[in-house]
Amino acid sequence: MQRPRFELPEALVMEILSKLPVKSLPRFNCVCKYWCSFQTPHFISNNYHNNLENDILNLLSRCDGNTFQPYFSQLSTEKDQNYIVKQNIHLPFFKDDIPSVYGACHGLLCLLDSSTDKAAIWNPSTREFKILPPSSIQRPPYFSPFEETYLTLDNVSFDNAAFGFDSKNDDYKVIRFVDLTFVNSEEEHPHPHFMDPVELYSLRSNSWKEIPSPDFTPTCTTLGNNYVDGICYWKTETGAYLDFRGLILSFDMGNEKFSILPIPEFVGSFPEYYVDLLVFNGSLGAIVYPSQRIDTSFDLWVTSEGVWTKQFNIKSISRVVYPLGFGKNGDLFLRDTNDEVLFDASTLEIKKLEINTYLDHFWFAISLHAYLESLVRINGIQEVEKYVIRQPTRNASNEY
Amino acid sequence: MGSTSTKIKLRTSDQKVFEVEKAVAVQSQTIKYIYENGCPDSVIHVHSVSGDILSKILDYCKKHVNSAAGKEDISPEELYEWDANFVKVDQNTLFDLILAANCLKIESLLDLTCQTVANMIKGKRPEEIRTTFNIKNDYTIEAEEAVRRENKWAFDMLGGVGTMVIEELADDTMSKCVTNTKSRVCVIAANQIVMMRSISKLANKKSIDVYKQPQNPTTPRIKESVKQRNVGTGFIELFFHFKCKM
Numbered sequence: 001m002q003r004p005r006f007e008l009p010e011a012l013v014m015e016i017l018s019k020l021p022v023k024s025l026p027r028f029n030c031v032c033k034y035w036c037s038f039q040t041p042h043f044i045s046n047n048y049h050n051n052l053e054n055d056i057l058n059l060l061s062r063c064d065g066n067t068f069q070p071y072f073s074q075l076s077t078e079k080d081q082n083y084i085v086k087q088n089i090h091l092p093f094f095k096d097d098i099p100s101v102y103g104a105c106h107g108l109l110c111l112l113d114s115s116t117d118k119a120a121i122w123n124p125s126t127r128e129f130k131i132l133p134p135s136s137i138q139r140p141p142y143f144s145p146f147e148e149t150y151l152t153l154d155n156v157s158f159d160n161a162a163f164g165f166d167s168k169n170d171d172y173k174v175i176r177f178v179d180l181t182f183v184n185s186e187e188e189h190p191h192p193h194f195m196d197p198v199e200l201y202s203l204r205s206n207s208w209k210e211i212p213s214p215d216f217t218p219t220c221t222t223l224g225n226n227y228v229d230g231i232c233y234w235k236t237e238t239g240a241y242l243d244f245r246g247l248i249l250s251f252d253m254g255n256e257k258f259s260i261l262p263i264p265e266f267v268g269s270f271p272e273y274y275v276d277l278l279v280f281n282g283s284l285g286a287i288v289y290p291s292q293r294i295d296t297s298f299d300l301w302v303t304s305e306g307v308w309t310k311q312f313n314i315k316s317i318s319r320v321v322y323p324l325g326f327g328k329n330g331d332l333f334l335r336d337t338n339d340e341v342l343f344d345a346s347t348l349e350i351k352k353l354e355i356n357t358y359l360d361h362f363w364f365a366i367s368l369h370a371y372l373e374s375l376v377r378i379n380g381i382q383e384v385e386k387y388v389i390r391q392p393t394r395n396a397s398n399e400y
Numbered sequence: 401m402g403s404t405s406t407k408i409k410l411r412t413s414d415q416k417v418f419e420v421e422k423a424v425a426v427q428s429q430t431i432k433y434i435y436e437n438g439c440p441d442s443v444i445h446v447h448s449v450s451g452d453i454l455s456k457i458l459d460y461c462k463k464h465v466n467s468a469a470g471k472e473d474i475s476p477e478e479l480y481e482w483d484a485n486f487v488k489v490d491q492n493t494l495f496d497l498i499l500a501a502n503c504l505k506i507e508s509l510l511d512l513t514c515q516t517v518a519n520m521i522k523g524k525r526p527e528e529i530r531t532t533f534n535i536k537n538d539y540t541i542e543a544e545e546a547v548r549r550e551n552k553w554a555f556d557m558l559g560g561v562g563t564m565v566i567e568e569l570a571d572d573t574m575s576k577c578v579t580n581t582k583s584r585v586c587v588i589a590a591n592q593i594v595m596m597r598s599i600s601k602l603a604n605k606k607s608i609d610v611y612k613q614p615q616n617p618t619t620p621r622i623k624e625s626v627k628q629r630n631v632g633t634g635f636i637e638l639f640f641h642f643k644c645k646m
Contacts, residue, residue, distance in 0.1 A: 012498055012514070016498075019518035027525070027526065032538050
C-alpha cells in the first residue's frame with residue numbers, strides 16, 4: 001500500500017472502519033492510541049448495522065458423550081461445506097450442566113445454569129465474558145400454616161429466562177424465573193410447596209432486583225432466541241387436559257410489564273401438535289408439527305399485532321425428531337434420530353450435516369443459537385481458560 | 401422547456417467548468433442546497449474538488465440517475481459491476497473520491513468508496529494500516545506490546561507471519577501454516593533456514609517439490625512437497641510434508 005499524499009480526516013477514517021467486519025477490528029487497536037478509543041457506542045451501533053447483511057453465525061449447544069462436559073460447536077457459514085464444525089468452544093465456567101442460552105441480542109448471548117445461579121453475558125465476536133452477580137432472591141423461611149411448621153428449601157432451579165435490550169434506557173437486561181421448592185423434611189412423602197419469584201438484571205447497574213411475578217409461568221423453552229424488538233416471549237399454558245390452551249407470556253424490557261397473548265386453535269393445539277416458539281425474520285413465530293410423527297410436516301407461522309399467518313409448509317420429512325431453527329434463506333436445521341440434518345429450502349432436499357452428535361450425551365437437549373458479530377461492550381473480561389476454551393477443528397481454516 | 405433539461409454550471413478548484421443536467425448535479429446534497437437557495441443561473445463553485453475528480457464523480461452520478469430513471473437498460477447486477485469497476489483506481493484517486501463524496505454529500509458514492517477501502521484493509525497488519533492512512537505510531541514499544549497481547553487471538557487468526565518453525569525434519573512430518581499470498585514463507589528447522597520461498601511463486605500450483613538447501617553439500621537432499629489450499633481472499637493454507645530422500 002502506498003503512503004497517501006494527505007491524511008483523511010478522522011471522521012472519514014471512522015466511516016471506513018465502521019464498514020469492517022468485527023474480526024478485523026481488535027487488531028487495529030495497536031495502530032495508534034486514538035484508534036484504541038474509537039469504538040464509541042455510536043461507532044459500535046453503525047458497525048452493527050453495516051454488518052447486518054453478513055453471515056449469521058451458528059453455535060450448537062451440546063454435551064460430550066465421554067466427559068459429560070457441555071460445549072458449543074461453532075458451525076461454518078458455508079452452505080456448500082455443509083456447515084461443518086469450525087471450532088469447539090468449551091465452557092469450564094459451567095461444569096457438568098449444559099447452560100441455557102438466551103439471545104442473541106446485538107451479538108450478545110446470555111448463558112445461565114439451570115441448577116445454580118451461575119450466569120454470564122458473552123460476546124463471542126470480541127471474546128468478552130461477563131460474569132453476573134449472584135441471585136438477589138431472598139429465601140426466607142417458609143411457614144406452612146396447613147402443616148403448622150416451617151418447611152425447608154429442597155430445590156432451587158432457574159429454568160426459564162430471557163435476554164434483551166431496553167432501548168428506552170439503553171440497557172441490556174436478563175429476566176430470570178426462579179423456582180423454589182419447599183418440603184416438610186419431617187415427612188416421609190412430603191407435599192412440595194412452590195414459590196416462583198422473578199428477578200431482573202440490568203447491565204448498567206450490574207445488579208439483580210426482584211420484580212412482581214406474573215400469573216403464568218413459562219412451561220417450555222423457545223427454539224433459539226426468545227427476544228425480539230424489545231419484548232421477550234415464552235410458551236405457557238392454562239387449563240386441565242381437555243380445556244388445555246397454549247398461551248404466550250410476554251415481557252416488555254422497557255416498561256418491565258408482563259402480558260398474555262393467546263395462540264389461536266387453528267395454529268395448532270396440544271396434544272396433537274407441538275407449537276415451538278421462535279423468532280423468524282424479526283417477528284415472533286412458531287414451528288408447528290404433529291406430535292405423532294407419522295407424517296412429520298412443519299408449518300411455520302408468524303404473528304404480528306395479534307394476527308397469525310402461515311408462512312410456509314415443509315412436507316413429510318421422515319425420521320426427524322425435532323426442529324432446531326432456521327438458517328439463512330429459509331433452510332431449516334433439524335435433528336433426526338442420529339444426527340443434525342438440514343432441510344435445504346432451495347432444493348427441497350434433506351442433507352446430512354457431519355456434526356456427529358450421535359455419541360453426545362443428552363442429544364435430545366441439543367439446541368442451535370444464531371448470532372451476528374458485534375462490538376458491543378459488556379464490562380467483562382477477555383476470555384480466560386478458566387471460563388472459555390476454544391479449539392479450532394482440524395479442517396478449520398484461519399480467517400482474518 | 402422542462403426542468404429535466406435544466407443545466408447547472410460547476411467550477412472546480414482548478415478553474416475547470418462543467419455544465420451538467422440538474423438531475424445529475426443534485427445527486428450531491430451540497431449542490432442541491434446551493435442551487436435551491438441561491439441564484440439558479442450562476443455558477444456553483446466546488447472549491448475542494450479538482451476537475452479530474454469531479455469528472456469521475458459526474459460519470460457516477462449520471463450512471464446512477466439514468467439507471468434509476470430507466471433511461472438506461474441496466475440490471476442491478478450490471479450496475480453493481482459498473483460500480484466495482486468504477487472504484488478500481490489508484491489509492492490517491494480513491495481517497496480523493498472519498499473526500500469529494502463527503503464534501504459534496506453523495507451518500508451512495510461515499511458508502512461505495514469507504515467500503516472499497518474497508519475491503520482493502522480488512523486483513524492488513526497494523527504497520528500496513530499506518531502506511532495506508534499516514535498515521536504516526538504514538539505507542540511506546542511496551543505499550544504496543546501490551547495492546548497486542550490483549551488482542552493476541554485476533555493476530556493469531558491472521559495466520560503465520562510467513563515464518564514457520566519446524567522442530568525436526570522427521571519422515572512424514574506434516575506441518576501447516578496459513579499465510580497471505582504476499583508473504584515470503586521462511587521455514588526454519590532446528591535453527592537452520594530450510595527454505596525461503598516467495599508465495600507468489602506458489603500461486604495456482606497444487607503442489608510443489610522444493611529441495612532443502614543443505615548446509616553441508618554432502619548431506620542428502622530432502623524433498624518437501626507443499627500443497628496449498630485457498631482459504632479466503634488473499635490467504636492460502638500451506639501444508640508442508642517432509643520426506644527424507646536418500
